[in-house]
Amino acid sequence: MSAFRKTWLFTLRHRTGLIVWLLALVLASIPLVLRNPYTLNNLNLIGLYVIAVLGLNLFTGYAGQISLGHAGFFGLGAYGSAVLTATYGWPPWPTMLLVALAVAVVALIIGMPTLRLHGHYLAMATLGFNYVVHIILVQWDEVTGGPSGLSGIPALSVLGLSIDTDMKFYYLVWTFALVALTLCLNLVRSGVGRGLAALAQDEVAAATFGVNVKRDKIRVFVLSACFASVAGSLYAHYFSFVNPDTFSIFKSLDLVIMVVVGGLGSIWGTLFGVSFITMLPHWLEFLETYYDIIHGLILVVILLFLPQGFVTGLADLIRINLARRRLRNAGSRRLEEDMVDAGATRRP
Numbered sequence: 001m002s003a004f005r006k007t008w009l010f011t012l013r014h015r016t017g018l019i020v021w022l023l024a025l026v027l028a029s030i031p032l033v034l035r036n037p038y039t040l041n042n043l044n045l046i047g048l049y050v051i052a053v054l055g056l057n058l059f060t061g062y063a064g065q066i067s068l069g070h071a072g073f074f075g076l077g078a079y080g081s082a083v084l085t086a087t088y089g090w091p092p093w094p095t096m097l098l099v100a101l102a103v104a105v106v107a108l109i110i111g112m113p114t115l116r117l118h119g120h121y122l123a124m125a126t127l128g129f130n131y132v133v134h135i136i137l138v139q140w141d142e143v144t145g146g147p148s149g150l151s152g153i154p155a156l157s158v159l160g161l162s163i164d165t166d167m168k169f170y171y172l173v174w175t176f177a178l179v180a181l182t183l184c185l186n187l188v189r190s191g192v193g194r195g196l197a198a199l200a201q202d203e204v205a206a207a208t209f210g211v212n213v214k215r216d217k218i219r220v221f222v223l224s225a226c227f228a229s230v231a232g233s234l235y236a237h238y239f240s241f242v243n244p245d246t247f248s249i250f251k252s253l254d255l256v257i258m259v260v261v262g263g264l265g266s267i268w269g270t271l272f273g274v275s276f277i278t279m280l281p282h283w284l285e286f287l288e289t290y291y292d293i294i295h296g297l298i299l300v301v302i303l304l305f306l307p308q309g310f311v312t313g314l315a316d317l318i319r320i321n322l323a324r325r326r327l328r329n330a331g332s333r334r335l336e337e338d339m340v341d342a343g344a345t346r347r348p
Helices: 003-013 015-033 037-062 070-087 092-114 119-139 166-188 191-201 203-208 213-239 249-262 267-283 285-305 310-346
Strands: none
Touching: 015 166, 037 070, 037 166, 037 191, 037 213, 037 249, 037 267, 070 092, 070 119, 070 213, 070 249, 092 119, 092 213, 119 249, 166 191, 166 213, 166 267, 191 203, 191 213, 203 213, 249 267, 249 285, 249 310, 267 285, 267 310
């Protein structure tokens, strides 16, 4: 076997890992080119939301369940780290881990009864959870600071190096985002991921083929809550300030929109969906008066013409066009062969 063929087979076999490494190299070089704090701030926000939306996409896109309350877990992670580090002086990294475990327990307690529901009933239950969390954050003044929020949250540090600038935090948050991306890519290609995909199509059929529907739904729900918690903790330490309005039901809707725009069940599409929705307000700053209208129109157009999401829908269109082209080419060759055969039979 030639060296070129071996290299080509290796590339095909490990293409996902190679793409992740290529993405990591590109992301590592961006701050060296774009040193604008405004741009780095937006990229940091995108990285934070990527972590949260990857977990939500596992639950909504792959497991086929609807959650309109993920900003609640995002807020619990942010306020958990904020209160314990700013008020009680706990060390940030162990606190982040402890808060993620606590949020996982909350998700387990919430998920066991609510995941028995389906469709819009499940959506309303998760929306109610987010509403309750938001009310607690607003009303519990002594702990959360109430509507004014909580400030003085310490910055993270790694090996004694304080993560106190946009550039330093950029490398930290995108390291977390790439780890989350790799975990999700491996998960959806595993037996668990195939079980989730079957569950999304038909729960009864999935159960018939041995998928533990209840257990798998709870597992992916808890995992997605942990992703949101970690993103929330990083958010709190990055901005050194948290406010209840950041974690309202409207933020949950934004997270769902990011999943839908990027593509339900598309891990790579999550990167596009988060980037597009996060940057859209900045792109439409000059049309601030009409922003909500234009925002809505763009979403309607995407859902009408690419209902699977932009990345998934675009990939499907490319595959369909390539398949049609192959069929046309095959039909043309068959027609030419038939004409040649017909000509041969007419010869004296």
